[in-house]
Amino acid sequence: MLLSSSGAGQRPGAEGLSRHRPEAPPGPAEDCSCSQGSPHHHQEFCGTRRLFSFSLLYCLQCCCPFPARVSLLGLLSSSEAVLLKKALLARSAIVCSASEERHPLACRIHTSPRSLAGSKAASLHWTAERAVSVFLLGLLPAAYLYPGPAVDYSLAAALTIHGHWGLGQVVTDYVHGETSFKLASAGLYLLSAVTFAGLCYFNYHDVGICKAVAMLWKL
Amino acid sequence: WSLPMAMSIIHRGTGVAMSLGVSLFGLSALILPGQFPDYLDFVRSLNVPAALIYSGKFALAFPLTYHTWNGIRHLAWDMGKGFKIPQVYQSGVLVLVLTVLSSIGIAAM
Numbered sequence: 001m002l003l004s005s006s007g008a009g010q011r012p013g014a015e016g017l018s019r020h021r022p023e024a025p026p027g028p029a030e031d032c033s034c035s036q037g038s039p040h041h042h043q044e045f046c047g048t049r050r051l052f053s054f055s056l057l058y059c060l061q062c063c064c065p066f067p068a069r070v071s072l073l074g075l076l077s078s079s080e081a082v083l084l085k086k087a088l089l090a091r092s093a094i095v096c097s098a099s100e101e102r103h104p105l106a107c108r109i110h111t112s113p114r115s116l117a118g119s120k121a122a123s124l125h126w127t128a129e130r131a132v133s134v135f136l137l138g139l140l141p142a143a144y145l146y147p148g149p150a151v152d153y154s155l156a157a158a159l160t161i162h163g164h165w166g167l168g169q170v171v172t173d174y175v176h177g178e179t180s181f182k183l184a185s186a187g188l189y190l191l192s193a194v195t196f197a198g199l200c201y202f203n204y205h206d207v208g209i210c211k212a213v214a215m216l217w218k219l
Numbered sequence: 220w221s222l223p224m225a226m227s228i229i230h231r232g233t234g235v236a237m238s239l240g241v242s243l244f245g246l247s248a249l250i251l252p253g254q255f256p257d258y259l260d261f262v263r264s265l266n267v268p269a270a271l272i273y274s275g276k277f278a279l280a281f282p283l284t285y286h287t288w289n290g291i292r293h294l295a296w297d298m299g300k301g302f303k304i305p306q307v308y309q310s311g312v313l314v315l316v317l318t319v320l321s322s323i324g325i326a327a328m
Binding site: 137159160196197207212 | 231234235237238241242244245246247248249254255256259262263267272276287290291294297328
């Protein structure tokens with residue numbers, strides 16, 4: 001009662017979709033071939049959906065030198081035993097559709113196998129963008145309540161980076177072609193460098209950002 | 220055109236506009252002579268009517284408050300919240316209301 005399926009689509013893991021439902025105690029992973037050792041990863045779904053989720057995790061536990069993320073949607077009905085062999089999964093999170101009974105065998109696995117991902121640069125960049133956004137959000141009340149050089153220079157940095165990355169997304173979206181893109185990116189770097197220099201100069205040689213806004217508002 | 224679509228491009232537009240404004244400010248600090256208070260004194264000498272001063276403050280506050288509130292909406296999406304279509308519209312309207320109210324309040328300060 002084993003069914004092997006060819007590799008599923010290689011999409012970046014859907015982070016928000018990972019949820020594991022432990023409905024049965026983990027079964028023995030006899031079918032787990034990770035005893036063969038590294039450096040392969042595999043994923044096996046044994047038996048019914050319930051057993052599967054746990055067996056899978058069990059298998060993944062013992063053979064996951066590389067993190068990956070999987071979300072599994074629309075799993076098959078419990079009356080069919082399925083074994084899905086796939087070459088590139090490790091630690092994963094699984095979502096099993098609640099309406100599995102109505103759905104025929106249709107597994108969609110979205111994975112982000114690290115071995116194929118190359119680098120985590122894009123992911124880290126994304127996270128850094130959000131971190132800076134949150135930091136900048138906190139600087140707004142700070143500028144009002146605690147004006148001074150600390151907030152001034154923090155604002156200079158956060159505003160510049162937030163703006164640089166934001167304009168970077170605009171360039172990425174609208175500038176097409178290798179050379180044009182490189183030109184636009186270079187121009188953007190120049191702009192951001194001048195901006196940061198100007199803001200720091202203002203903070204040092206002039207009244208500073210917080211004071212300037214306060215004075216402007218008293219007009 | 221739908222509300223989410225329009226709000227999305229306005230988020231980008233206000234972001235770009237403010238970014239260019241900040242860059243212009245930084246560049247001016249490097250290039251223009253004198254200090255900031257001198258320029259303020261000059262504007263004060265123009266005796267601009269109060270209504271125009273208020274409008275100017277509103278015009279500065281509006282893109283900032285819009286981008287800030289909608290930015291929080293974006294961060295909520297990034298945490299996986301509020302993706303249902305009715306929620307998208309509700310949060311959008313909330314952002315617009317907050318934008319107008321906070322712009323009015325900030326311009327009055």
